[in-house]
Amino acid sequence: xxxxxxxxxxxxxxxxxxxxxxxxxxxxxxxxxxxxxxxxxxxxxxxxxxxxxxxxxxxxxxxxxxxxxxxxxxxxxxxxxxxxxxxxxxxxxxxxxxxxxxxxxxxxxxxxxxxxxxxxxxxxxxxxxxxxxxxxxxxxxxxxxxxxxxxxxxxxxxxxxxxxxxxxxxxxxxxxxxxxxxxxxxxxxxxxxxxxxxxxxxxxxxxxxxxxxxxxxxxxxxxxxxxxxxxxxxxxxxxxxxxxxxxxxxxxxxxxxxxxxxxxxxxxxxxxxxxxxxxxxxxxxxxxxxxxxxxxxxxxxxxxxxxxxxxxxxxxxxxxxxxxxxxxxxxxxxxxxxxxxxxxxxxxxxxxxxxxxxxxxxxxxxxxxxxxxxxxxxxxxxxxxxxxxxxxxxxxxxxxxxxxxxxxxxxxxxxxxxxxxxxxxxxxxxxxxxxxxxxxxxxxxxxxxxxxxxxxxxxxxxxxxxxxxxxxxxxxxxxxxxxxxxxxxxxxxxxxxxxxxxxxxxxxxxxxxxxxxxxxxxxxxxxxxxxxxxxxxxxxxxxxxxxxxxxxxxxxxxxxxxxxxxxxxxxxxxxxxxxxxxxxxxxxxxxxxxxxxxxxxxxxxxxxxxxxxxxxxxxxxxxxxxxxxxxxxxxxxxxxxxxxxxxxxxxxxxxxxxxxxxxxxxxxxxxxxxxxxxxxxxxxxxxxxxxxxxxxxxxxxxxxxxxxxxxxxxxxxxxxxxxxxxxxxxxxxxxxxxxxxxxxxxxxxxxxxxxxxxxxxxxxxxxxxxxxxxxxxxxxxxxxxxxxxxxxxxxxxxxxxxxxxxxxx
Amino acid sequence: xxxxxxxxxxxxxxxxxxxxxxxxxxxxxxxxxxxxxxxxxxxxxxxxxxxxxxxxxxxxxxxxxxxxxxxxxxxxxxxxxxxxxxxxxxxxxxxxxxxxxxxxxxxxxxxxxxxxxxxxxxxxxxxxxxxxxxxxxxxxxxxx
Numbered sequence: 001x002x003x004x005x006x007x008x009x010x011x012x013x014x015x016x017x018x019x020x021x022x023x024x025x026x027x028x029x030x031x032x033x034x035x036x037x038x039x040x041x042x043x044x045x046x047x048x049x050x051x052x053x054x055x056x057x058x059x060x061x062x063x064x065x066x067x068x069x070x071x072x073x074x075x076x077x078x079x080x081x082x083x084x085x086x087x088x089x090x091x092x093x094x095x096x097x098x099x100x101x102x103x104x105x106x107x108x109x110x111x112x113x114x115x116x117x118x119x120x121x122x123x124x125x126x127x128x129x130x131x132x133x134x135x136x137x138x139x140x141x142x143x144x145x146x147x148x149x150x151x152x153x154x155x156x157x158x159x160x161x162x163x164x165x166x167x168x169x170x171x172x173x174x175x176x177x178x179x180x181x182x183x184x185x186x187x188x189x190x191x192x193x194x195x196x197x198x199x200x201x202x203x204x205x206x207x208x209x210x211x212x213x214x215x216x217x218x219x220x221x222x223x224x225x226x227x228x229x230x231x232x233x234x235x236x237x238x239x240x241x242x243x244x245x246x247x248x249x250x251x252x253x254x255x256x257x258x259x260x261x262x263x264x265x266x267x268x269x270x271x272x273x274x275x276x277x278x279x280x281x282x283x284x285x286x287x288x289x290x291x292x293x294x295x296x297x298x299x300x301x302x303x304x305x306x307x308x309x310x311x312x313x314x315x316x317x318x319x320x321x322x323x324x325x326x327x328x329x330x331x332x333x334x335x336x337x338x339x340x341x342x343x344x345x346x347x348x349x350x351x352x353x354x355x356x357x358x359x360x361x362x363x364x365x366x367x368x369x370x371x372x373x374x375x376x377x378x379x380x381x382x383x384x385x386x387x388x389x390x391x392x393x394x395x396x397x398x399x400x401x402x403x404x405x406x407x408x409x410x411x412x413x414x415x416x417x418x419x420x421x422x423x424x425x426x427x428x429x430x431x432x433x434x435x436x437x438x439x440x441x442x443x444x445x446x447x448x449x450x451x452x453x454x455x456x457x458x459x460x461x462x463x464x465x466x467x468x469x470x471x472x473x474x475x476x477x478x479x480x481x482x483x484x485x486x487x488x489x490x491x492x493x494x495x496x497x498x499x500x501x502x503x504x505x506x507x508x509x510x511x512x513x514x515x516x517x518x519x520x521x522x523x524x525x526x527x528x529x530x531x532x533x534x535x536x537x538x539x540x541x542x543x544x545x546x547x548x549x550x551x552x553x554x555x556x557x558x559x560x561x562x563x564x565x566x567x568x569x570x571x572x573x574x575x576x577x578x579x580x581x582x583x584x585x586x587x588x589x590x591x592x593x594x595x596x597x598x599x600x601x602x603x604x605x606x607x608x609x610x611x612x613x614x615x616x617x618x619x620x621x622x623x624x625x626x627x628x629x630x631x632x633x634x635x636x637x638x639x640x641x642x643x644x645x646x647x648x649x650x651x652x653x654x655x656x657x658x659x660x661x662x663x664x665x666x667x668x669x670x671x672x673x674x675x676x677x678x679x680x681x682x683x684x685x686x687x688x689x690x691x692x693x694x695x696x697x698x699x700x701x702x703x704x705x706x707x708x709x710x711x712x713x714x715x716x717x718x719x720x721x722x723x724x725x726x727x728x729x730x731x732x733x734x735x736x737x738x739x740x741x742x743x744x745x746x747x748x749x750x751x752x753x754x755x756x757x758x759x760x761x762x763x764x765x766x767x768x769x770x771x772x773x774x775x776x777x778x779x780x781x782x783x784x785x786x787x788x789x790x791x792x793x794x795x796x797x798x799x800x801x802x803x804x805x806x807x808x809x
Numbered sequence: 810x811x812x813x814x815x816x817x818x819x820x821x822x823x824x825x826x827x828x829x830x831x832x833x834x835x836x837x838x839x840x841x842x843x844x845x846x847x848x849x850x851x852x853x854x855x856x857x858x859x860x861x862x863x864x865x866x867x868x869x870x871x872x873x874x875x876x877x878x879x880x881x882x883x884x885x886x887x888x889x890x891x892x893x894x895x896x897x898x899x900x901x902x903x904x905x906x907x908x909x910x911x912x913x914x915x916x917x918x919x920x921x922x923x924x925x926x927x928x929x930x931x932x933x934x935x936x937x938x939x940x941x942x943x944x945x946x947x948x949x950x951x952x953x
Contacts, residue, residue: 046895046924053845103923103926103927123891725927728931
């Protein structure tokens with residue numbers, strides 16, 4: 001096998017996708033046109049909380065070009081609420097049925113000859129709302145007397161659980177010298193892909209089956225849940241995802257309600273229906289991360305050793321809870337203690353209903369919320385003990401000789417050298433020199449701060465994490481859930497060409513390029529000769545409920561399946577080569593795309609020859625070989641993907657990278673403006689498959705996190721009105737806000753993946769919010785101001801400075 | 810959101826009062842008013858078509874006049890909705906004679922919802938001011 005010789009993997013091979021994308025020849029959702037296709041527009045609630053008394057569509061039906069109108073009544077008839085992994089009876093439909101619970105919730109859908117006519121007809125629908133008091137604040141929502149969103153639940157608590165790992169908190173506290181505590185607020189922000197949601201749905205009354213084109217990103221468990229909501233068998237709903245998807249960042253996992261809604265609309269109206277979400281709809285009603293309130297505590301010894309973390313975390317998933325929530329609180333279970341050797345954890349988790357937009361696993365899923373509180377409290381502990389924030393981290397890191405390491409909460413870290421990777425980051429930012437610089441700057445009265453963060457970066461979730469939302473007792477009544485399977489098919493055609501079909505559909509990550517590099521190495525061919533089919537079609541691609549491009553799966557599990565499928569092919573090719581060359585298979589050497597008997601490279605046959613034999617002369621296959629052709633398939637699931645145990649421990653992900661962030665900031669006291677003076681970001685994503693692509697991922701996750709840390713927030717007024725439905729109010733960082741970042745890598749190849757690679761798509765989205773928080777806190781420390789929330793906009797910083805100065809004067 | 814201000818009409822107070830209480834004049838002066846109907850004394854149905862950026866759309870609403878103290882003051886309460894969202898609010902209107910002129914003072918509190926809040930909230934203050942100015946100018950014409 002040629003697998004050990006890497007010629008292409010590890011190089012910055014130019015992206016195969018770019019020519020078509022840069023010349024405007026990509027195929028996105030809105031490029032797809034089908035016969036008999038009509039256009040849908042959605043009427044959305046202007047109220048955050050109201051009873052739906054009446055929806056009168058009679059005038060709309062008479063409007064020019066209108067084909068049909070679908071309301072919540074139809075949706076209630078045609079579907080059931082989406083299943084969700086919590087014990088309370090959820091009632092989330094794809095369209096409001098009795099009440100609206102957030103601004104932007106769909107109330108009706110008009111189908112017309114074109115989008116203009118459909119939107120005009122929306123104006124004619126008369127909705128009679130009975131406005132109700134709204135609640136947007138997490139803690140107010142769980143106070144007695146708060147307006148209740150779901151009467152059938154009786155409170156605004158979707159989920160509430162307690163966890164204890166290791167020694168109990170009170171006992172640990174007796175051993176501790178200090179207990180540091182603080183309350184943190186994490187904001188609700190979005191992924192903002194360039195391409196919004198899009199769906200085209202068709203219903204065949206003859207087969208009673210749906211075909212739904214959409215730009216979903218996985219996990220395919222939502223395909224199954226949508227079929228369940230529609231009350232149909234899963235194979236009666238074919239999803240097709242086009243070659244190109246313009247960004248996902250987790251938010252496109254939240255498209256499935258619209259797949260259900262447009263399916264119902266197609267069935268009701270008898271036409272093929274296209275709906276492309278506009279930007280206002282997207283900003284108001286697609287999906288964001290959860291906002292979270294955390295009461296965080298750390299029990300520490302004088303020498304800096306953290307003995308335990310305790311937190312009470314309260315997330316809100318908005319007006320409804322939908323899959324894969326309650327994952328926001330549980331996806332990070334296995335890596336709750338991050339890169340630190342902390343054996344005791346105490347948790348209380350609330351997931352709360354508020355009259356706000358809904359959530360999805362946004363890039364970093366749950367980890368930015370977690371690490372903002374754990375990494376900030378770590379810095380607070382260091383400050384209390386008079387330690388340097390770098391020193392307290394070194395004191396607590398899991399040591400390389402402890403690997404493989406099982407965390408207190410059940411995470412299985414296979415490899416890693418956190419102290420060395422962290423040191424690399426400190427060296428890159430010239431930490432000691434920057435501390436000197438800071439000292440001088442402070443003496444001049446300038447606000448300069450240095451922020452660090454060191455976290456583990458989980459990738460490839462094990463679906464078992466969702467089960468943590470239920471208690472051990474509740475889980476006993478259900479079947480176990482576990483797994484991380486990802487699919488690949490590698491086939492060699494009769495002329496020797498190689499095609500790869502994966503189900504990790506890309507949204508811009510360059511999978512075609514990386515797959516071509518891997519296959520080129522495995523088969524000894526040129527990457528340009530490899531064809532990668534990026535379309536995902538649920539009817540002919542292998543998939544499982546864990547399939548998709550989410551949780552940084554491609555680099556870990558996607559590539560492992562590809563390599564396994566390729567090697568199956570090569571194993572078969574070796575047998576055919578041995579048969580043709582009349583030697584034992586053990587004597588076959590495969591090098592540079594040529595098969596030959598050991599010591600006889602002059603008598604080599606190439607892959608095309610072998611593929612030809614396998615396809616064109618099927619009677620002449622080696623003895624015992626029953627299948628003609630040349631192909632391999634794999635749906636590899638990590639053996640580490642086990643169900644939760646009876647102590648709520650779960651290996652919630654499968655590979656764990658490491659990220660160290662070091663950021664030097666200066667705050668302008670007059671304006672509150674923050675400048676980044678220096679920034680080092682060191683990642684351990686295992687083997688780097690394509691350095692240029694990984695660099696793009698790192699910078700992308702950094703810019704996304706700068707957004708959530710400094711600019712972006714889906715903001716609401718006290719009536720639950722969304723205040724940020726355009727890019728004029730919802731501020732995304734642009735090239736102008738992107739600082740220069742020194743990126744470096746510390747490669748500890750994973751022993752669990754075929755190529756040693758680990759997920760690389762999310763890293764800094766988890767580490768940047770705490771690192772920026774720590775940097776700003778450090779800068780403001782001389783004034784005694786505390787950073788405990790994000791985004792820290794210039795105006796918030798200015799007010800902090802103002803308040804702090806007023807106190808000292 | 811608070812909306813407050815004054816406007817000076819170059820006519821006596823009683824005339825301003827009468828014109829402001831005439832459906833016909835109001836309908837003519839209200840920017841984008843398609844229809845204004847008094848359904849019962851002091852209660853009105855109104856249809857507006859507004860063509861300004863973020864608030865563009867057709868609106869259907871109801872308002873009523875309360876605490877009428879001719880010719881000095883009254884309270885205006887109401888709301889409306891259209892595709893871009895809803896508006897509701899109340900305002901205190903008072904008139905005072907100053908020499909030959911009449912000073913109208915308004916002091917209102919307005920709530921908006923839906924896209925109006927999501928897109929237009931920052932602009933709505935300016936837009937309402939602009940529409941009010943236009944309304945008062947139109948009223949000037951009605952008064953002359």
